[in-house]
Each structure stands twice: as C-alpha cells, then as structure tokens.
Amino acid sequence: MPYRDLASYKRFDTHLKANWPIFSAKRGERLRQQGRFGGASERVAENIVEDLFTIALGWNLGDINNQVDYADIVVTRLGIKYCIVETKRPGALAWNRAAVHRALEQARRYADEQKVACIAVSDGVMFYAANIKEGGLHDRVFVSLESKEPHSDLWWLSEHGVYRPRIGSQDEPLTLLESGSVTRVENIEEGSNPQLLHPKYCLPAQCFAYVGDANRPTTWKLPYLLEDGNIDVKRLPKAIQAILSNYRGARVSSIPERAIPDVLRRLAEAAEQLGRMPHQGQTAEVYEMLAQALWQVENS
Numbered sequence: 001m002p003y004r005d006l007a008s009y010k011r012f013d014t015h016l017k018a019n020w021p022i023f024s025a026k027r028g029e030r031l032r033q034q035g036r037f038g039g040a041s042e043r044v045a046e047n048i049v050e051d052l053f054t055i056a057l058g059w060n061l062g063d064i065n066n067q068v069d070y071a072d073i074v075v076t077r078l079g080i081k082y083c084i085v086e087t088k089r090p091g092a093l094a095w096n097r098a099a100v101h102r103a104l105e106q107a108r109r110y111a112d113e114q115k116v117a118c119i120a121v122s123d124g125v126m127f128y129a130a131n132i133k134e135g136g137l138h139d140r141v142f143v144s145l146e147s148k149e150p151h152s153d154l155w156w157l158s159e160h161g162v163y164r165p166r167i168g169s170q171d172e173p174l175t176l177l178e179s180g181s182v183t184r185v186e187n188i189e190e191g192s193n194p195q196l197l198h199p200k201y202c203l204p205a206q207c208f209a210y211v212g213d214a215n216r217p218t219t220w221k222l223p224y225l226l227e228d229g230n231i232d233v234k235r236l237p238k239a240i241q242a243i244l245s246n247y248r249g250a251r252v253s254s255i256p257e258r259a260i261p262d263v264l265r266r267l268a269e270a271a272e273q274l275g276r277m278p279h280q281g282q283t284a285e286v287y288e289m290l291a292q293a294l295w296q297v298e299n300s
Contacts, residue, residue, distance in 0.1 A: 008160040013152065015058050020150040023056040027145060031124065034090055042072075045087040045124035048145065049073055052127065056150065057158050071110040075162070082162045083118040083129065084111045094125035094144075098228045101206045105195065108132065108205060108214040118162065129157060131166070134259040135210035135221075136266055140166050203227055209239055209263045210255050221255055222263065224270055231270045237286045240267050244289045261297045268294055 003009050027048050034040040046066070053059040053075060068074040073085040086107035093100050100121060107119040111132060118140065120129035127145055130137035143151045155161040195204055198217040205211045205220055207227060212219030222239035226232050242252045243260065255263060268290055271277050276287045 003155065003161070003164070006160075008158075009155055012058065012155055012158045012160065016056055016150045016152075016154060019056050019058075023051055024148070026051050026055065027124070031090060040090045040124075042087055042089045045090055045122060046072055048090075048124035049085055049087055049122050049127070052122075052145065053157070057154060059159055069110065069114060071107070071114065074114070074116070077159060081114060081116045083120055083157065084114065084116050085120045085122060086110070088121070088123045090124040093121060093123040100126075100128065101229045102195065102204070104128075104130070104137070105204050105206050105214065108137075108211070109196065112214045120157075134262040135212060135255065136262055138166070198223070207232075209266050210259060219254075221252055222267075224267060231274055233274065236267065236270055236274070237284065240271075240286050240290050243267075244286075244293055264290065264294055264297060 030044050030047055030051075031040060033044065050061075050064050050073070053064055054061050059075065059077075063076055065074040065076055066072070068081075071084045072087045074081050075083040075085070084107055086103045088099070088103055093103060103121040104119065107121055111117070111119045117133070118129060118131050119137075120127060120141075122128070122145070125145055126143070128142045129140040131140055132138075140156050141151075141153050143153060156164070156166055196215070196217065197204055198208070198220055201207075201223050203223055203225075204227065205214045205217075206229070207223050207225040208220040209222035209224050210220070212221075222242060224232055224236045224239045243255075243263065268277065271287055271290060272280065275281070276283050278288055278291045
C-alpha cells in the first residue's frame with residue numbers, strides 16, 4: 001500500500017498542515033534574539049528542532065532527549081532510539097555544504113556509537129536527515145524550515161514514518177547542496193567532539209565511498225571527495241578501479257559484497273556531477289566500466 005494511503009499518514013498530514021503556522025510563529029520568536037544581538041546560540045537551534053518534532057510532527061515532549069552521550073538531540077519512543085540530531089547555531093549550515101558535511105560526520109560518529117540508523121543536522125534554518133546504510137548515507141528528508149508551507153516529506157520523521165524504510169520513487173530527488181553553494185567552512189565549536197581524520201589520507205569519514213564505522217578510520221575505504229565536499233577528480237577514477245579492475249595491484253576486499261552496489265552508485269553520482277558518465281558524452285574507459293557494472297546491478 002502506498003504510504004500516502006495509510007490512515008496514519010492522513011492523520012499526520014492533517015496535523016502537520018494545522019500546526020505548521022504555530023511552529024513557524026514560534027520559530028520566528030526564537031530567532032528574534034538573532035536580530036537583536038546579531039547572532040543566536042546553538043541552543044536556539046535545539047529549541048527550534050524540539051518544536052519541529054513536538055508541534056509540527058506530533059512527537060511527545062518526553063520523546064525528545066538532550067545531550068545523550070554527546071549527541072545534541074536523540075529522538076526516542078518507548079526507549080528505542082530512532083534519530084540523532086546534531087544542531088548548529090542558526091545560519092551556520094544554510095546553505096554551506098562543507099559545514100553540513102562536517103556536522104553530519106559528528107552525527108554519524110554518535111550514531112555508530114549508539115547503534116542508531118538515522119541521523120539529522122539542523123541550524124534552525126534547514127533540516128537534513130539520512131539513514132546510515134551499507135557504508136554510506138541514504139537521503140531521508142531535506143527541507144527548509146523557513147518555508148511558509150510544510151513539506152509532506154516530513155512524514156518520514158513522524159512517529160509512524162521514522163521507522164519505515166524510505167524506498168521507491170520520490171516526487172523529486174533530494175539534493176543536499178549544489179556544488180556552488182560552498183561559501184565558507186564553519187569552525188567546530190569549542191567543547192564539541194573534534195573531527196576524526198584518516199591517518200593516511202588526513203580526510204574525514206564523509207570523503208570515503210564506504211565507511212564501516214565512523215569511529216574507526218581503518219574501516220573507511222575509497223577516498224573520492226575533498227575535505228570541502230567537492231569531488232576529488234584524481235581519486236575518483238582510482239576508487240572505481242579499485243573495485244572493478246586493479247589499481248596498482250590492489251583490490252578492495254574489505255568492503256562487504258552486499259555494500260558494493262551502493263558504493264558503485266555513490267561513485268557514479270560523483271562521476272555524473274563531473275559529466276564523466278557515458279550518457280553524458282565521450283569518456284574514459286573506467287567510467288564505461290562503471291556504467292556497465294551499474295547496469296548489471298540494476299538489472300540483475
């Protein structure tokens with residue numbers, strides 16, 4: 001049954017539309033100090049996220065837990081942890097891809113420690129959530145909290161939607177941030193969990209096509225992004241070759257076979273952003289191999 005036909009979704013949709021104006025008004029009140037003093041603390045973003053879950057999405061206030069093993073917010077139901085949210089001060093993430101990736105890396109580390117499959121980041125302006133699966137992140141929700149109208153995708157963070165896998169076609173693909181949106185890199189606030197880097201590549205977890213455990217750099221495989229989130233044009237073809245052929249005599253054998261299709265899709269998305277895939281024009285053999293492997297995976 002399509003999720004929009006579920007009685008729980010219809011109740012959620014009615015609740016969301018009725019309560020979004022209330023959430024928006026309260027969000028505006030919380031942000032007034034930003035205009036008054038020229039800035040607002042991270043606590044304001046935490047309060048906005050709490051309002052999002054309790055007012056707009058219908059969670060009970062008691063389900064929102066603060067500072068659980070360093071995680072800013074942990075959303076639970078009956079003691080089960082469903083989502084970890086890393087917050088930053090208002091305006092620190094929107095619309096800065098590098099800062100978003102850095103916040104996601106923090107959330108991913110907390111989630112791996114606490115065995116939680118869903119992570120999110122927010123600065124009270126934007127809200128992005130993803131599921132941890134097969135060594136990477138799968139988009140779940142990406143919305144602007146400044147929107148006048150609520151986005152129906154928020155169902156996937158509701159009490160009856162958060163535990164369901166987001167599968168099948170979406171109305172439109174989620175795009176975290178466009179390449180040109182990088183404006184600056186926010187420094188991690190004092191007292192927060194410092195960024196963990198790979199000892200060989202000196203890169204954080206989000207730069208690798210496969211991350212087994214965000215707290216163990218030895219499980220990070222196939223670097224293909226730069227630290228700012230842009231694609232590393234030199235390492236991307238090497239990462240593809242390490243799976244599909246043989247790069248300098250080394251093949252990747254430590255990535256679980258079940259994760260390979262997702263890793264290939266991740267690398268293909270990067271190649272497509274660079275315009276290197278066969279359907280985009282004449283290209284190198286390594287991208288021809290990638291396209292063939294993906295075709296096989298998708299049609300097997």
